[in-house]
Amino acid sequence: MLETNSEEQPETNAQVLTVEQAIANLQHEDLSLRYYAAWWLGKFRVRDPAAVDALIAALEDEAHRIALGGYPLRRNAARALGKLGDQRAVPGLIRCLDCSDYYVREAAAQSLEMLGNPAAVPALIQLLEGGVAAAQQVPGRPHLAQPYEAVLEALGSLQARVAVPLIQPFLDHPIARVKYAALRAMYQLTEDDTYGQRLVQALEEGDMKLRRVVLLDLGAIGYLPAAESIAQCSVENSFKLIALKGLLEHGIEEVKLRSAVARGPLFVDPRSSHLPDTAIQVMNLMDSLL
Amino acid sequence: MTDASAQTQELIRAVTQADSPARLIAAVQKLAMAKDRAGISTLIAVLGYNNPTAATIAVKGLIQLGQSAVQPLMEQLDEYNYGARAYAIRALAAIADPRALDVLITAAATDFAPSVRRAAASGLGSLHWSELASQQRQSAQAKAQKTLLSVSQDPDWSIRYAAVVGLQALSTIPDLTQPIQAQFEQMVQNEPDLAVRARVQLARARAQTGICT
Structure with missing residues (x-):
């Protein structure tokens, strides 16, 4: 939902692929096509087991090296595997944490978190x-x-x-x-609430880029007391909405979990129309940022 | 009010010549508070200065100027700066003059910037329909509804969320209630994002209790 999406977009020109082509391209003699195919399979969440197998194999690729010693294909394969949700990728990603390429290690850590x-x-x-x-x-x-x-x-x-x-x-x-x-x-x-509060304080420090980072952190941990500060801070609304979405979803899950414990799992209606007041407050803030 | 008083000219100059963000914000604040139509064009220009605080103040000022700001906002819509466009659309949505209907529909359905689409979609449900003659009113509402029903299936969760906010407001119109409630029912079943699903539930709850925002 952000206006720019530069991090993910590889330099290669956008190209329309089929799933079969993308999987086959992971072994293409043109290395840039392999690189693009790995990105593409993650971007479009291709959960096909054959795609996952091919990406896992690409984590050990030796062909695609850059001058500084990096492994571009491994980086993209590691990023893609986090998005595909297949646990078979875990051992390969763990091995990537030892890779000499910093960016492979980073991508592997992020994907292991996602899995x-x-x-x-x-x-x-x-x-x-x-x-x-x-x-x-x-x-x-x-x-x-x-x-x-x-x-x-x-x-x-x-x-x-x-x-x-x-x-x-x-x-x-x-x-x-x-x-x-x-x-x-x-x-x-x-x-411990102190850690959440320190993140809220950080919203008033630093430059815009850092405040964006803090917003995404608060959203990721679903820290509800931050709702007002998130809505008020000086950052683009897109980031505030992502953060508040995190709070909202976290808050709802929490309530569901508690009611499941209290009433037994059989009583949980996944479509229950009951919304906690905190959730409504967060949505009112989100409405004001549209 | 048509020929700007010397005082307003002075306030406009302070905005255009501000040489620091702090001075700009202060100057925009004063110009907005003057509520003089002669300042409208300058307030719209501020939306493109890449200063969110100043832009937010300018939006408030434009909203207070109300209907007289509608035509200039539509004419000065910034094709190249999506940030400025989002602020302008927000102002148009808040003023809610139905003359902005087509601009809002185009923005909600086709703008490339999510911020612009969200502002347009959420505002599209709350236009002041009573300002239209009754024959015009029905077709205008139908157009808004058609756009929002389609936008509520966008791949971007934040745009679907904004469409739900727009649809909630539209659903208070008796003729439109039924199809919108049907769409909400669909979304409760199939909507992938919990946050959007929650907003649909809230919209349904508000429809039942007759609260409209």
Whole structure:
């Protein structure tokens, strides 16, 4: 829903493919067609088992290298596999966390978070080795030693409570985005309100880009007390709507879960028309941002 | 009011010559508060200055100027700057003058920018229909409904959400209630995004209790 979608769009000219062509193209002699096919299969959520198999194989690709040593096809394959929701991708993605290419590791961490499989936790924890001291910028590159943001966020989403003592020091990381990722994970792992409040405070600091990051974090953790601050802060409405959508959906799931526990699973009507007041408040805010 | 007072000219100059974001915001605030038609064109220009705070103030000012801002807003719609266009459409939606119907329909159905489409779709249900003669009214409402029913099936969740807000307002019109409720029933069954489904439920609940927003 955002106006720009640059992150995902590969440089190759857009091309219409069929599922069969895209799968076949993953082995095409033209490497740029392989790269495009991997992106395409993720973008259009092609859950065909043959597509998943071919993408898993592409995680070990050796043919497509760039001058700095990166593996472009592996990056796109790892990103796509997160979107396809097939758990068979988990072992291959875990192996990618050891890849020499930072961007492959980052894509793998993000996709492992999306697949929601706790089997990834030990390997993700390993990337935090050395703590904040090791979390320095790699000389000559625009990134840190590890994709800390993606790793911290994945550990939070995967409910990796064992990682709490390792995540805590990152709350003081000098880079704001890493600090926010740590706050987000700590909130998810402890449900301690202070972490949520610190993210809300961050909405008033930093530049527009950072505020966008914080908005998406608040949406991802569904922190309901942030609703008003999200609606008020100085960022484009598109980002505010995504964040409030996160709050709304999280709030509704929570209520459903609680009523399921209270009344027994048999009494839960998935189409129940009862909406909690907090959900209505969030929707009123969303309406005002359209 | 037609020939701008010297005072308004001064306020306009302060906006066009502002050399910092803070001065711009202050100047737009003053011009908006003057509620002078002579300032309309300048307030519309501010929508394209890429300063969200100033633009929000300008939108409020334009809404307060009401019907006299409608024609200039439609004529000065910025083809190249979708941010400015979204603000202008928001102002038109809030003023709710039915002269904007065709502009809103085109924006809701075909604009490439989601922000513009959302603003248009949510506003399309709440135009002041009573300002139209009765023969015109029915066909105008039917056009708005047709557009919103189609927009409510857009691939973008936020645009579907906005269409539901528009449809909720339209569904208070007796002739349109039935098809809109049928569409809501469809969406409760098939809508993939929980947030949009929740908004449909809220729209249905409000229809039952007769609250319209």
